[in-house]
Amino acid sequence: MNSEYLLKEPAQERSRQTVQALIEATELILVEDGWDKITTNHVAERAGVSIGTLYQYFANKEALIGLLLEQYIEEQFTELATRLADAVSFDMTLQEAVPHIIHAMLEAKMVRPELSRALFTQAPYFGQVELLDAWNSQAEPMVSAALAARASEVRDMDTDMAAYILNNAMHGIIHATVLSRPELLDSKELADEICELVLRYLQA
Amino acid sequence: MNSEYLLKEPAQERSRQTVQALIEATELILVEDGWDKITTNHVAERAGVSIGTLYQYFANKEALIGLLLEQYIEEQFTELATRLADAVSFDMTLQEAVPHIIHAMLEAKMVRPELSRALFTQAPYFGQVELLDAWNSQAEPMVSAALAARASEVRDMDTDMAAYILNNAMHGIIHATVLSRPELLDSKELADEICELVLRYLQA
DNA sequence: TGTGAATGTGAGCAATTGCTCAGGTTTTGG
DNA sequence: CCAAAACCTGAGCAATTGCTCACATTCACA
Numbered sequence: 001m002n003s004e005y006l007l008k009e010p011a012q013e014r015s016r017q018t019v020q021a022l023i024e025a026t027e028l029i030l031v032e033d034g035w036d037k038i039t040t041n042h043v044a045e046r047a048g049v050s051i052g053t054l055y056q057y058f059a060n061k062e063a064l065i066g067l068l069l070e071q072y073i074e075e076q077f078t079e080l081a082t083r084l085a086d087a088v089s090f091d092m093t094l095q096e097a098v099p100h101i102i103h104a105m106l107e108a109k110m111v112r113p114e115l116s117r118a119l120f121t122q123a124p125y126f127g128q129v130e131l132l133d134a135w136n137s138q139a140e141p142m143v144s145a146a147l148a149a150r151a152s153e154v155r156d157m158d159t160d161m162a163a164y165i166l167n168n169a170m171h172g173i174i175h176a177t178v179l180s181r182p183e184l185l186d187s188k189e190l191a192d193e194i195c196e197l198v199l200r201y202l203q204a
Numbered sequence: 205m206n207s208e209y210l211l212k213e214p215a216q217e218r219s220r221q222t223v224q225a226l227i228e229a230t231e232l233i234l235v236e237d238g239w240d241k242i243t244t245n246h247v248a249e250r251a252g253v254s255i256g257t258l259y260q261y262f263a264n265k266e267a268l269i270g271l272l273l274e275q276y277i278e279e280q281f282t283e284l285a286t287r288l289a290d291a292v293s294f295d296m297t298l299q300e301a302v303p304h305i306i307h308a309m310l311e312a313k314m315v316r317p318e319l320s321r322a323l324f325t326q327a328p329y330f331g332q333v334e335l336l337d338a339w340n341s342q343a344e345p346m347v348s349a350a351l352a353a354r355a356s357e358v359r360d361m362d363t364d365m366a367a368y369i370l371n372n373a374m375h376g377i378i379h380a381t382v383l384s385r386p387e388l389l390d391s392k393e394l395a396d397e398i399c400e401l402v403l404r405y406l407q408a
Numbered sequence: 409t410g411t412g413a414a415t416g417t418g419a420g421c422a423a424t425t426g427c428t429c430a431g432g433t434t435t436t437g438g
Numbered sequence: 439c440c441a442a443a444a445c446c447t448g449a450g451c452a453a454t455t456g457c458t459c460a461c462a463t464t465c466a467c468a
Contacts, residue, residue, distance in 0.1 A: 012435065015445060040426060050447045055427065133384055158393075165377060165397050172376015173369060180337055189362075193369050200404040216465070219415060244456060254417045259457065 005067040007059050019057050021047040023071065026064050031114045035122035038065070069131055072115060077138065080108040094153040094202065099195050102170075109174050110185055116178050140167055147202070155204040166198060209271040211263050223261050225251040227275065230268050235318045239326035242269070273335055276319060281342065284312040298357040298406065303399050306374075313378050314389055320382050344371055351406070359408040370402060 001016060002009055010016045025047035029038050040061055044051040058064050083104035088097050109116060143163035147154060173194060177184050184190045205220060206213055214220045229251035233242050244265055248255040262268050287308035292301050313320060347367035351358060377398060381388050388394045 011444065014434080018445085039424080041424090051427080052429080052448065053446050056445075061426070136380075136384070158397075161393065161397055165401055168377045168380040169373035169401065170376070172374070172379065173372045175376065176340075176372040180340070189365065193362075193365055197369055197373065197401070197405050200407075201401050203404075215414065218464080222415080243454080245454090255457080256418065256459080257416055260415075265456070 003067055003070060005058070005063040005070060007055075007057050007063070010057065015057075018047075018049055018053060021049060022054055022058070022064065023068050026068050027115060030068075030122060031118045034118075040064070069119070072112070072119065073131055073135055075111070076108055077135070079111055080104055083107060090149075094150055095199065098198050098202075099191070102191050102194050102198065105170060105174065106185055106191060109178055113178065113182065113185075117182070120175065120179060136167060140164060143167060153204075154202045157202075162202070166201065169197070170194065207271055207274060209262070209267040209274065211259075211261050211267070214261065219261075222251075222253055222257060225253060226258055226262070226268065227272050230272050231319060234269075234272075234326060235322045238322075244268070273323070276316070276323065277335055277339060280312055280315070281339070283315050284308055287311060294353075298354055299403065302402050302406075303395070306395050306398050306402065309374060309378065310389055310395060313382055317382065317386065317389075321386070324379065324383060340371060344368060347371060357408075358406045361406075366406070370405065373401070374398065 001019065006019070010019050022043060025043045026038060029042060029046060038061070040054055041051055043064060044054045047054075054064075058067075084101065087100040087104060092100070140160070140163045143166060144159040147157070147159040147162055173190075174185075177190065205223065210223070214223050226247060229247045230242060233246060233250060242265070244258055245255055247268060248258045251258075258268075262271075288305060291304040291308060296304070344364070344367045347370060348363040351361070351363040351366055377394075378389075381394065
């Protein structure tokens, strides 16, 4: 718990569950009924909680969605980080490491796919651009640093620009796939082709 | 005029202008005040038209946005098609043609950038996935065919898959740039790097 | 010039929204 | 045990929403 989106920190276990119930109700309504069915009254009712209680922890409707998003993005990020830590080590060659990374990213997107999809199809991006920026401001330097560290294996390049390109190209592909071709997400064909794109871009 | 989003076809010039005024008011409100300020009353008022008139041509709020989107996407598409027809011919090599195409796509995105941005940051994707699919169902076969026609210049590949990858990778980059780094849109650096990505992916 | 079709009006309704507040219940800690 | 803090309740208000309908105006054209 603890977030800029919370009006006050729940101190007891009871209230911590209340807040979580509210977030889960928000998610459920978003996934099942869509963005414009998310109303404070509706969320409170679905969470089995009074509307007054909702307003003790959330300043307004936006805060509710803000916290849901924050949690989702953090989950995605740690999900990815875990898989990377498991599968990638520095004695791998670039040709070995890239497929693992691609695979990890595709797998991360398959966690809670309904929420992934709902977020992208239903949510107005209002206020989310900053969150995407926040994601990129974490991911891009990591990629850039990784590329710099492997300078001997890749062509001479502006690693910041390359990280920007790779990051957004991959997101574009994955994003489109989640939306329109979810069945492709765990296909070897797609993963292989993304690897091709990335490796060819990097190779000397 | 004439669209599935129109409740009835405006027959006289007067009503054609009314419908256009409503669409423009919708766009103005979206760009200036944001998605959730688009209310039928508000749109009608801003268009200088009675609310009753609005409901003679549009079944509901969604139709209003639907038509705006339809017009925007068509505009983007013809914009791109024109630039491509102007700049790309078949006696160009792949290395010559690709930069022109990239340039055309970046330039197309710079038309009505405020609307581009507003659409992506403000609009719930509800009902837009189909429109993106529609775009892709036009663009992907074109790219795929172009690749097939240049089979001698590119590596052996599944041209459908390659078109899918390239299309969405490019959109991912351009999309992110419109949102967070609009000043990069007409930079040579970005265009060059995208060319590098595409050409390296295609080359034998 | 007259008549029907096309177009336009706007007060206002039924429903919904975000949110408040005065007061009740539960938990904590001394 | 008890008081203060933490937590919870839900009726209901002010504002807004999408939308209707009875009626007025303008147009095409015979």
